[in-house]
Amino acid sequence: MSNNRVSRRQFLGYTLTGVGGFMAAGMLMPMVRFAVDPILQQHEGGDFVLTDQAVADITEEPVRVDFAFEQVDAWYTSEVTNSAWVYKEGDKLIALSPVCKHLGCTVNWAGDTENPTQFFCPCHAGRYEKNGQNIAGTPPLGPLDEYEVRDQDGFVAIGAVRDNTLV
Amino acid sequence: MLNKLYDWVDERLDITPIWRDIADHEVPEHVNPAHHFSAFVYCFGGLTFFITVIQILSGMFLTMYYVPDIENAWQSVYYLQNEVAFGEIVRGMHHWGASLVVVMIFLHTLRVFFTGSYKKPRELNWVVGVMLFGVILGLSFTGYLLPWDMKALFATKVGIEIAASVPVIGESIKILLAGDSTILGAQTLTRFFAIHVFFLPAALLGLLAAHFIMIRRQGISGPL
Ligand code: HEM
Numbered sequence A: 001m002s003n004n005r006v007s008r009r010q011f012l013g014y015t016l017t018g019v020g021g022f023m024a025a026g027m028l029m030p031m032v033r034f035a036v037d038p039i040l041q042q043h044e045g046g047d048f049v050l051t052d053q054a055v056a057d058i059t060e061e062p063v064r065v066d067f068a069f070e071q072v073d074a075w076y077t078s079e080v081t082n083s084a085w086v087y088k089e090g091d092k093l094i095a096l097s098p099v100c101k102h103l104g105c106t107v108n109w110a111g112d113t114e115n116p117t118q119f120f121c122p123c124h125a126g127r128y129e130k131n132g133q134n135i136a137g138t139p140p141l142g143p144l145d146e147y148e149v150r151d152q153d154g155f156v157a158i159g160a161v162r163d164n165t166l167v
Numbered sequence B: 001m002l003n004k005l006y007d008w009v010d011e012r013l014d015i016t017p018i019w020r021d022i023a024d025h026e027v028p029e030h031v032n033p034a035h036h037f038s039a040f041v042y043c044f045g046g047l048t049f050f051i052t053v054i055q056i057l058s059g060m061f062l063t064m065y066y067v068p069d070i071e072n073a074w075q076s077v078y079y080l081q082n083e084v085a086f087g088e089i090v091r092g093m094h095h096w097g098a099s100l101v102v103v104m105i106f107l108h109t110l111r112v113f114f115t116g117s118y119k120k121p122r123e124l125n126w127v128v129g130v131m132l133f134g135v136i137l138g139l140s141f142t143g144y145l146l147p148w149d150m151k152a153l154f155a156t157k158v159g160i161e162i163a164a165s166v167p168v169i170g171e172s173i174k175i176l177l178a179g180d181s182t183i184l185g186a187q188t189l190t191r192f193f194a195i196h197v198f199f200l201p202a203a204l205l206g207l208l209a210a211h212f213i214m215i216r217r218q219g220i221s222g223p224l
């Protein structure tokens, strides 16, 4: 027997704290996991969405192409419309996301009359080159995202969004 | 580490007397099941409180996903139960707890009745207890509509018709509860939701505070 014996009071203190902690954890763990579920949910990448923009009509000048898809928002499913800025570089189709990398507004091609060959964000005057490269000295901190894009029977089909691969 | 933190705060704010006053009491022999096993009947008040705490916690978490709208209520409950991790458990806690809390408060009331603890000087606490019983039944009634399934709808129809059978003011009570003179629908659901998660829980907390303050003042009633 060691000298520092555990008193009855200490023993009860430890046991009750242990059992109480176990019970509290049993109660709280499911609720906390329930609350943080959105962080841990997996999202599969979107399928390609066919647009009614003919590939033949696309030039080197970016045009806005709208595309609609079914969005499942928990228990609410709805049709939402997104858009992309699409142009050709040689034969290659390129589609850029219109979401500004500063704080999420929507950019326009040639939206600023003084910079007719750039994307322009009206919120805080962010600007980007045609390939999405953000222009130093304007608020955005990175290049515009890029969509996967392909030619599907002569029409533009738009896929998942990913980091810009052009800059 | 924790002891040091405690001492640091205690040195400045003298918090020891506060929790001693709340928590440090001897359990009288006649309410301690270790002495007389039959004293377990004195646990029902504490168990009622314990389950009420579970109801409040699980209810707060359910409200993260639940929407009180007739188009989406059922869908959101289905989603939170089947698609969200541990949804079945969290909804299950609230669902089964709602019945258990009524059982527990009933047993607690029986104990108080048969030990004669409602007698002088504890009459007021009996009155508060009856109000607590009413609030818990109100929470059960209003909560039952929220999943917005067939059972919820018809149970509430019946409940509202019962309220409508009160002489003279019955019709007004019915409209006040349902939010419409003929339809049990959109406005009924939002009202029941507001009553279930704001009004009655607020009343519940106030009454519980009164209940416990009176118990601290008067102590637990003596042995039979
Ligand atoms: C003693 C307290 C309470 C009782 C007796 C109670 C009772 C109930 C009942 C019977 C249901 C229907 C459950 C079902 O059929 O599965 C329900 C649902 C619900 N309650 Fe409570 N409740 C209490 C406290 C609370 C509190 C404090 C909140 C929120 C702050 C809350 C939020 C909800 C929500 C959001 C629902 C709908 C989700 C569902 O049906 O599973 N409850 N409640």
Ligand code: FES
Pocket: A100, A101, A102, A103, A104, A105, A121, A122, A123, A124, A125, A126, A139, A140
């Ligand atoms: S959001 Fe585009 S510049 Fe600020």
